[in-house]
Amino acid sequence: MKLFSIRGGVHPKGRKELAADVAIAPVGLPPLLRVPLLQHIGTPAEPVVRKGDLVKKGQLLAIGQGMVSAPVHAPTSGRVMAIGRYVAPHPSGLPGRTVTLKPDGQDEWADLPPPLDPETATPEEIAERVADRGIVGMGGATFPSAIKLNLGGRYDLHLLVVNGAECEPYLTCDDRLMRERADQVIDGILSMRKALGVGRAIVAVETNKPRAMEALRKAGAGLDGLRVVGVPTRYPMGSERHLVQTLTGLETPARGLTADIGVVVHNVATAFAVHEAVRLGRPLISRVVTLSGGGIARPGNYEARIGTPIEALIAAAGGLEDRTARLILGGPMMGQPLADPKAPLVKGTNGVLALRPAESGESAAQQPCIRCATCVSVCPCGLMPLEMAARIRKEQLDAAVEHGLMDCVGCGSCAYACPSRIPLVQLFNYAKGRLTAVQRARHKQEEIKRLARARAERMDAIARAKREQMDRRKAERAARKKAEQTAPEAAAEKRDQETVDA
Ligand code: SF4
Ligand code: SF4
Known part of the structure; x- marks a missing residue:
């Protein structure tokens, strides 16, 4: 193939x-x-x-x-x-x-759905x-x-x-x-x-x-x-x-x-x-x-x-x-x-690694970026990790997004290849976390505003319904009163008419 x-x-x-x-x-x-x-x-x-x-x-x-x-x-x-x-x-x-x-200790199955x-x-x-x-x-x-x-x-x-x-x-x-x-x-x-x-x-x-x-x-x-x-x-x-x-x-x-x-x-x-x-x-x-x-x-x-x-x-x-x-x-x-080994195995845990210092790369000290562009050449998403990292360090998160931060799949190839041992993925994860938190806060605010608007509309509708009900009752009362006033006159008129007919 x-x-x-x-x-x-x-x-x-x-x-x-x-x-x-x-x-x-x-x-x-x-x-x-x-x-x-x-x-x-x-x-x-x-x-x-x-x-x-x-x-x-x-x-x-x-x-x-x-x-x-x-x-x-x-x-x-x-x-x-x-x-x-x-x-x-x-x-x-x-x-x-x-x-x-x-x-x-019995490890006894519950009833399971049929095959x-x-x-x-x-x-x-x-x-x-x-x-x-x-x-x-x-x-x-x-x-x-x-x-x-x-x-x-x-x-x-x-x-x-x-x-x-x-x-x-x-x-x-x-x-x-x-x-x-x-x-x-x-x-x-x-x-x-x-x-x-x-x-x-x-x-x-x-x-x-x-x-x-x-x-x-x-x-x-x-x-x-x-x-x-x-x-x-x-x-x-x-x-x-x-x-x-x-x-x-x-x-x-x-x-x-x-x-x-x-x-x-x-x-x-x-x-x-x-x-x-x-x-x-x-x-x-x-x-x-x-x-x-x-x-x-x-x-x-x-x-x-x-x-x-x-x-x-x-x-x-x-x-x-x-x-x-x-x-x-x-x-x-x-x-x-892993912050605490008391944490449990979950459905998505595919590995637990215990690395020695030489394996974990922690022994190598971080150096300044030498602008070698190795990170750019290994990025499978075609991004510019060094530029994104520079923006994140200056807290210019929007600029990092413009450089493709949200297209980064977090694979770590750039950090692995970086000769200066710059923790690029950690920087990207930090920035993504910040952006998610900002977005969440924005959503929350929008949700609060939406709920407040919905509540105001509901209150308006209730007040309108009350007003309409009061108006209806007032009109009904007026109609009843008018009917009561005109009822004796109508009865007298009817009696007069009956006398004339007789
Ligand atoms: S690989 Fe490291 S040192 Fe080279 S440009 Fe990228 S961030 Fe800088
Ligand atoms: S972690 Fe992101 S920026 Fe680095 S190589 Fe992978 S996709 Fe590219």
Whole structure:
């Protein structure tokens, strides 16, 4: 298949050898599971259980709210110990609303919905099942998957791309899933393809994962419209828009969706979760996560329940080696520092890295920009990172936006390549955060103004209705009074007329 080249990109050291050849190993249940109600992009789920309730594995704990949300299910059977704020897996370390569950050791399933056959199920039934089972994008984006599966009604779609690129260094959880559970991944892809109403699906795998490709090709042999394609090993090949461009030559419009050019992208781990939901009725209550880096005693890929504290995962991987400098959630390029290892594993956590000083790059001191333009040449979005950074440093955020800040996908290629070790992505994230906060405040103000206007209009309408009612009553009273005054005269006139007639 013809592939198209994309601009920029870097070749960081993969370090995948640390965990790639270690088979997926289950992690036992911890004494307490902490299940956050916000594990997706959108509105947090709302609890439907109370403290003290006994729940079974897979039972609904919290229901999705509004258009963009996802429900949350019990990762095992046990008792709800608390519903309150608990440290979230976020760089801020700020707490989020969380259900704390004490496992009873029985791991007993709740009643699950009946299996669906993707051959005979309607697209709507499949999308509804995916929504109901709480599936979100597991490559780290955590967008509720059912919303993407419903895009067929609004966009002219022609292709499903399943992202098995896994281009972040160290991470190998998707690689292992593709190798060990290729049949289930392919089966999930067939369900997603049916829900989207497209005939074609491409599974894209970086060429540094030959065994994953082989396993998928074997599992998908003979299936019409399904191809497993090797794509160049170059970061950030896993970025949706760049993957689609590599496969189709089509460019996603700036700040647009790949659906704008007829393509929907899902991750391979999401495909596996869709298989479990459609064929077995199971909700998303566990995932495979890579634990790696020089600071992890036994790097590997571990399957753990959602809500397992990261420190319990690290303990399952043999604990931390001395001189660990940094804990990161996700990969080293786009991942986020982990503020507190008590934070739980969530649906979007694909990696936990413990990096030593030499690996984390923290030993190299930051230098002034030498205007070498390396950052420009590696940016896959064609941006000018040095100019954006200069504007952000001067707090000229609007100027940074004019230089394309909002088109930056945060891939980190520029920071990786910068010889002066300038933390470009941190600057961009800071600026994006500030702009989002300003936008939120503006929305809030507009919403307050809108509500005030609506209230004033409502009060006006009530006052008008009252006035009209009073006017009506006044008119009625006047009419009654007039009628009362004229009634005796009319009666006398009638009597006179009767006398004349007689
Ligand atoms: S790569 Fe670094 S030093 Fe070179 S121009 Fe960009 S920001 Fe400046
Ligand atoms: S982080 Fe942004 S600016 Fe830097 S290379 Fe990636 S897309 Fe370009």
